[in-house]
Amino acid sequence: MLRQQFGGGNTVSETPEQLLERWVLAQSKDGAPWFAQQLDLLSLSIKERDLHIFLGLAPRRLGKADLILSSQDMKAADSALPGWQPDGWSIDGAARVLGLLRFKGARPFAEIFKDLRRTSDAAEMIALYRGLPLYPAPEALDFEVGEGLRSNLVPVFEAIAHRNPFARDVFDQHRWNHMILKSLFINVALAPVVGLKERANPELARILVDFAKERWAAGRPLAPEHWISVAPYRHDPSVKADLDAAISDGNLTEEALQ
DSSP: OOOOOOSOOOOOSSOHHHHHHHHHHHHSGGGHHHHHHHHHHHHHOOOHHHHHHHHHHHHHHHOSOBOOOOHHHHHHHHHHSTTOOOTTOBHHHHHHHHHHHHOOOSSOHHHHHHHHHHHOOHHHHHHHHHTGGGSSOGGGGHHHHHHHHTOSOHHHHHHHHSSOTHHHHHOOHHHHHHHHHHHHHTTOOSTTSTTTTTTOOHHHHHHHHHHHHHHHHTTOOOOGGGGTTTGGGTTOHHHHHHHHHHHHHTSOOGGGGO
């Protein structure tokens, strides 16, 4: 894994943990006192039983509705962590991530995460993976992230690939390209991938052009987002001839590569 830094230059007024706490408390209504009490307990407890009880009760006590985030909330999220896009998170999902962050157990975080992932249902797994950019020691989660990328559940894969800066900041080139390629094969959109332009590379451009040729041969169209990672390498010798041929054949326009 390779951690990279993107964005920056913003003045951080609230941390991701502070934002999640504020949002959940504001939107959980009758469950807010219970939630606040549980956060206090988790910050002091080393008993994993307390964490499991909280994670199990969160949907019932707080509800499963989506977080309602304003444009200002989204700006605050991006300021706290560039590329973090928590719109679409549920209240209970956000609470679970925050509870996991707040818990200071005796075991390393990665071991706790590993056990939770292996016993979680789909909704719990989605929440766990959405929280990836907020967790400590991301390199220790390498295997568990790989399991998520291999998942046959599209929403689980999207929890890593979509609206999540973790892949942009941590994946090495091989894993990044593999994620993009799997997105194509399982018909997952590329536009919501954070860092699609920043993480462009010649190998990925070649992969995307080869995939496009297969689609054109089958008479199937491609979304404009397909070319975001190709455009920076428009004149690379490994793809230029194929792109010129596609333009000549009417399958592609110069504008798509701008």
